[in-house]
Amino acid sequence: MKMNGAQMVCEALIAEGVKTVFGYPGGAIMNVYDEIYKQDGFEHILNRHEQAAVHAADGYARATGEVGVAMVTSGPGFTNAVTGLATAYMDSIPLVVISGQVPLSLIGTDGFQEIDAVGISRPCTKHNYLVRELSELPRVLKEAFHIARSGRPGPVLVDIPKDITAEFGDFVYPDSVNIESYKPTVKGNNRQIDKAVEAIIKAKKPLLYIGGGAVLSNASDLIRQLAEMTQIPAVETLMARGVMGDSNPLLIGMLGMHGNYASNMAMSETDLVIALGARFDDRVTGKLSEFARYADIIHVDIDAANIGKLVDVDYPIVGDLRNVVENMLTGLEGAVKPARYSDWREILNQYDTLHPLSFQDSDEVIKPQWVIERIGQLLGEQAIITSDVGQHQMWVAQYYPFDRPRQWINSGGLGTMGFGFPAAIGAKRGCPDKTVINITGDGSILMNVQELVTAAEYKIPVINVILNNHFLGMVRQWQSFFYDQRYSETDLSFQPNFKALAEACGGIGYDVTTKEEFDAALQDAIEQNRVTFINVAVNRFENVLPMVPAGGALYNMILADKKETK
Amino acid sequence: MMAETRRVISVVVENESSVLSRVSGLFAGRGYNIDTLTVAPLPGTNRSRITIVTKGNERILEQITKQLHKLIPVYKVVEHEEMIEKEMVLVKFPIEESLADIQALCEAYNGGIVNVGVHMIIGMVADEPNRIRHFIEATSRYNPIEIVRGGVVAIER
Ligand SMILES: Cc1ncc(C[n+]2csc(CCOP(=O)(O)OP(=O)(O)O)c2C)c(N)n1
Numbered sequence: 001m002k003m004n005g006a007q008m009v010c011e012a013l014i015a016e017g018v019k020t021v022f023g024y025p026g027g028a029i030m031n032v033y034d035e036i037y038k039q040d041g042f043e044h045i046l047n048r049h050e051q052a053a054v055h056a057a058d059g060y061a062r063a064t065g066e067v068g069v070a071m072v073t074s075g076p077g078f079t080n081a082v083t084g085l086a087t088a089y090m091d092s093i094p095l096v097v098i099s100g101q102v103p104l105s106l107i108g109t110d111g112f113q114e115i116d117a118v119g120i121s122r123p124c125t126k127h128n129y130l131v132r133e134l135s136e137l138p139r140v141l142k143e144a145f146h147i148a149r150s151g152r153p154g155p156v157l158v159d160i161p162k163d164i165t166a167e168f169g170d171f172v173y174p175d176s177v178n179i180e181s182y183k184p185t186v187k188g189n190n191r192q193i194d195k196a197v198e199a200i201i202k203a204k205k206p207l208l209y210i211g212g213g214a215v216l217s218n219a220s221d222l223i224r225q226l227a228e229m230t231q232i233p234a235v236e237t238l239m240a241r242g243v244m245g246d247s248n249p250l251l252i253g254m255l256g257m258h259g260n261y262a263s264n265m266a267m268s269e270t271d272l273v274i275a276l277g278a279r280f281d282d283r284v285t286g287k288l289s290e291f292a293r294y295a296d297i298i299h300v301d302i303d304a305a306n307i308g309k310l311v312d313v314d315y316p317i318v319g320d321l322r323n324v325v326e327n328m329l330t331g332l333e334g335a336v337k338p339a340r341y342s343d344w345r346e347i348l349n350q351y352d353t354l355h356p357l358s359f360q361d362s363d364e365v366i367k368p369q370w371v372i373e374r375i376g377q378l379l380g381e382q383a384i385i386t387s388d389v390g391q392h393q394m395w396v397a398q399y400y401p402f403d404r405p406r407q408w409i410n411s412g413g414l415g416t417m418g419f420g421f422p423a424a425i426g427a428k429r430g431c432p433d434k435t436v437i438n439i440t441g442d443g444s445i446l447m448n449v450q451e452l453v454t455a456a457e458y459k460i461p462v463i464n465v466i467l468n469n470h471f472l473g474m475v476r477q478w479q480s481f482f483y484d485q486r487y488s489e490t491d492l493s494f495q496p497n498f499k500a501l502a503e504a505c506g507g508i509g510y511d512v513t514t515k516e517e518f519d520a521a522l523q524d525a526i527e528q529n530r531v532t533f534i535n536v537a538v539n540r541f542e543n544v545l546p547m548v549p550a551g552g553a554l555y556n557m558i559l560a561d562k563k564e565t566k
Numbered sequence: 567m568m569a570e571t572r573r574v575i576s577v578v579v580e581n582e583s584s585v586l587s588r589v590s591g592l593f594a595g596r597g598y599n600i601d602t603l604t605v606a607p608l609p610g611t612n613r614s615r616i617t618i619v620t621k622g623n624e625r626i627l628e629q630i631t632k633q634l635h636k637l638i639p640v641y642k643v644v645e646h647e648e649m650i651e652k653e654m655v656l657v658k659f660p661i662e663e664s665l666a667d668i669q670a671l672c673e674a675y676n677g678g679i680v681n682v683g684v685h686m687i688i689g690m691v692a693d694e695p696n697r698i699r700h701f702i703e704a705t706s707r708y709n710p711i712e713i714v715r716g717g718v719v720a721i722e723r
């Protein structure tokens with residue numbers, strides 16, 4: 001069929017089953033927007049900032065497992081989108097971002113709103129394209145979706161010069177992709193898997209170390225089976241919360257810088273680490289030479305470059321987690337008695353009894369951890385929780401009872417403040433039946449606060465719970481611990497009127513200073529079905545504990561004061 | 567710290583405009599070392615071969631190979647072990663120097679005189695990288711005006 005490049009873009013999106021595109025128009029992408037106006041195959045959400053558009057597409061992708069799509073114009077539109085690309089890249093989130101570019105004839109001339117998008121985004125995309133002729137556009141779009149979602153997922157940028165979107169040509173959307181130089185390894189090597197199974201059978205203190213890859217590969221059910229069958233205890237990274245399920249007795253908790261005592265001790269004492277889609281991030285391992293120092297390591301990952309990058313691995317297995325764990329299950333069937341690791345589990349239970357995850361609740365002031373526990377009690381599995389970056393993020397990871405994968409959406413790798421609200425908008429669009437709550441901080445929320453307008457316009461009822469400590473709390477905590485309480489530029493005493501701000505943009509605001517007010521506000525916010533800010537005044541100087549100081553060994557934690565148990 | 571070793575890597579890539587920046591950007595962004603980098607199209611294909619001389623400890627060298635593999639337009643990464651390695655150098659000498667001596671020197675390193683003009687003599691040598699180093703040292707007594715070194719190319723034996 002004959003059509004212009006802009007129409008081809010729309011047709012390709014429809015062929016890929018895209019239902020929602022998040023974006024922001026401008027000169028170089030206007031031809032595509034003109035076709036968006038004419039079509040009704042997908043909806044377009046006009047975010048109020050390109051960064052937010054990409055985060056929204058990202059939140060959509062994380063919540064649904066599908067490829068998220070965002071569209072921006074050239075120059076500043078694209079540069080605004082870069083933080084979104086980098087955020088998705090660090091957490092391996094499948095996105096296709098389409099950017100307009102100046103016409104081919106102007107490329108290289110410092111034309112109006114020209115910027116080298118492919119050059120800038122190279123280190124923060126899985127792959128990117130500058131389309132050079134119309135005839136390659138359908139193939140490039142097809143490949144972009146394929147690359148984004150296959151192998152280790154990631155964002156793909158397609159930069160399209162304006163004249164190409166205007167030009168007419170034949171459109172045939174390819175139904176398959178063949179990129180000879182790109183063939184991700186999906187099937188794990190059977191001999192390696194057999195060896196790993198042997199190692200598991202011989203181990204006395206094995207530990208499942210579950211990472212975000214478990215969510216990305218939808219392997220949660222199989223990993224739960226693996227744990228169940230072998231009765232091997234598990235720790236989760238920040239990105240894997242929900243994989244085992246909060247009520248699972250085999251889940252020890254989250255490990256790492258703000259992991260609980262038993263999880264970090266488990267990692268320090270295990271004799272066999274079974275790493276499933278985890279990448280030994282420095283926020284997880286602490287001092288590398290002390291990390292899992294008594295253990296052999298099985299590492300399963302779809303990305304060969306993750307294996308052996310930071311630690312020496314004894315049983316490397318490159319492959320998709322679903323495939324590998326399925327094979328492990330076959331190999332382990334009947335091979336381990338459930339009682340085999342009971343002494344090990346008992347040790348870990350004792351550690352947990354010794355130093356449980358805990359905080360000192362109060363009747364005078366709301367503790368941020370209480371708010372999170374409360375939301376968990378009231379909504380539990382029914383909610384999707386997004387967050388920004390800071391103390392509140394860590395408290396959510398520690399205290400929210402996540403029951404399933406894709407219930408917890410946060411920027412782990414890049415740690416992008418401003419991610420939570422737009423991501424919540426995307427998640428809500430993808431999962432309209434869930435209550436979507438962004439648990440955020442008074443610093444972070446301002447980094448994409450304009451999305452109030454987006455959420456109000458499109459009636460996307462996202463609840464933002466602002467844990468307001470009048471501080472850039474996480475930085476303040478480091479200043480308290482490591483910089484002699486010199487609170488350099490972290491005091492946020494000067495604040496906007498959050499309630500009024502929400503209302504000025506078409507939302508609803510609540511100021512909350514007591515637990516009762518919080519319950520009432522949350523209840524009302526759920527019923528109102530509109531975008532809301534619940535501004536909760538919380539204890540200013542609360543710290544996230546336990547804490548492994550950066551670069552320290554996992555077993556050397558700053559613990560909550562013993563008296564402070566609940 | 568693990569010991570650093572030298573490694574010659576050949577990367578066969580799709581001939582697309584940004585592929586060289588993907589490869590060199592990977593090295594820059596991840597802090598890997600590039601001693602030399604040579605690139606040319608492979609005859610009769612739409613592919614190019616990039617030859618990189620790098621150094622690093624074992625973990626880094628393994629990462630370099632794996633990260634290169636991850637680039638979408640990369641077909642093949644060869645870490646050379648048994649190889650023939652050659653590098654080329656062009657040297658410009660003042661015409662006042664002894665043509666015969668320079669010719670003898672170049673021939674000792676598998677090369678020769680490639681041009682003699684009114685003001686200068688140009689010699690060319692292609693040899694193994696450490697022999698090239700020796701050759702360049704040896705040229706110093708003939709007051710070279712300009713030395714242009716090519717990168718390493720290698721082929722598996
Ligand atoms: C875009 C961006 N800028 C700076 C930082 C560094 N940073 C990490 S946490 C934090 C404080 C966040 O404050 P707030 O949102 O109020 O959360 P709190 O820690 O108080 O819960 C800062 C500034 C970051 N992660 N992202």
Ligand SMILES: [Mg+2]
Nearest residue numbers: 441442471473
């Ligand atoms: Mg704060």
